Amino acid sequence: MSDRPEDAKLDFSRDMSYGDYLQLDAILNAQKPLSPGHDEMLFIIQHQTSELWMKLMLHELGAAISSVANDELAPAFKMLARVSRILEQLVHAWDVLATMTPPEYSAIRPYLGASSGFQSWQYRCVEFRLGNKSATMLKPHEHHAGRLDIVRQAYESPSLYDEALRLLARRGLQIPQDHLQRDWTQPYVASDEVEQAWLQVYREPQKHWDLYQLGEELTDLEDAFRLWRFRHVTTVERIIGFKRGTGGTGGVSYLRRMLEVVLFPEIWKLRTDL
Template identity: 85%
Template sequence: MTGKPNDPSSHQGEHIVAQEGAQLDFSRSMSYGDYLQLGAILNAQKPLSPDHNEMLFIIQHQTSELWMKLMLHELAAAIAAVASDELGTAFKMLARVSRIMEQLVHAWDVLATMTPPEYSAIRPYLGQSSGFQSAQYRCIEFALGNKNAAMLKPHAHRPELLAQVKQAYESPSLYDVSLQLLARRGLALPPSHLQRDWTQPYATSDEVEAAWLVVYRNPREHWDLYQLGEELADLEDAFRLWRFRHVTTVERIIGFKRGTGGTGGVSYLRKMLDVVLFPEIWRLRTQL
């Protein structure tokens, strides 16, 4: 039963309702939607086809780009931290990057619900747009050491994007700064791998492997470097899964058709599975 008009509990209830009503008024302060700019984000999906499934395709790729933005944010900070010998900070960031990659792996499960006929209905509306044109993805590849000058060309028509990708292309990778750190700690590394043309693909070195072996055979003496090696292994492991899931999802949806951007599609993606980012980290395991 409700309280009587003069019942104190009745007045208290009215006060609570009025107070809650005031708290729900965000006209004078920042709301959840304001802070996250949800108006812009939730209105950024503009399907070009009449097909129902295009919304899935758009949101899949837009959310992936958001995760990649965070990944680049963390990678840049991790590279700077390793270069400054702040490994505790770097480990936290690298672990986060690996978890982001796991999130992206699971995102392919959602896109895999799109069947070949459903994709065929929207494909004519995609023009020459393709995932390999993603500037952020290219920056991730470059930051992890997979340098390829040809991958600058897809961004030549957008000067601001080209500048962003080119900076990543010309900068030392995560592995480059990790090797410099090993050298600063007194481990023997070849000069060719410490100061070089950062735009060139990384070349595997027996001397680099020997340096990492010193770390892995004496983990207590080189504990933070040992942990760095394992963070790199975790990162590449997660990246391989991301690439592999990409290949299987594309093959499931389009088979062996050529990609919309002109690549070989699945054949191109399968070649990427053979790329090893931190080769000595994997090779040394045979020697232990």
């Protein structure tokens, strides 16, 4: 055995290695293609990596919501900016999946069964944390009690925008009471009074600088989320056309309806009225 110091540095038998820390054996052995198709590996890795990014999104969103609720905006801004950058990563991930052609997908589709991204409990938590609430979206998770509990918690909790409006009220801006204490499971309904409160912020940004920055962080976030949704629609249409999704949804028709959802409506409308 060599006594050279540089050789000793390469011996990881007694210390935690890179692979140990990242649990790479588990991660890199989690791809189990079911079809003989070469392209199924792409399909699996695309969705597994997306789920990892969504795990980080939920980590950041949960902390950001708590920070806004506690009037700690500086860390919230960092977390929300990070979520927007994660969404950029997810947007570009569609570029890779788009290299799969319709015949290549058709070769693996019979092996997918009823599995579908529609059933992603993490994605549903992201939607709920951002305020797109729907009781129907709990049903795909009813077969797994533990996951359903996690999704239901996001469903029943105030969203990021709900906490932002409560913050505006604490700062003395006029937010309707029925937007401060309401059934958080119900979809958000836009309000002229809420828009007027945001207009005050945007008309006097120096006076309300951190609230103004919060408004822009929310705008960045929804902008990035819209791009992700759009790339999702176009990639699915490119690969399967208007066939129904494996999970039973209308496929592209369903995804196109999702493009119409506006998460923070007053922040977008004020741009016309400012």
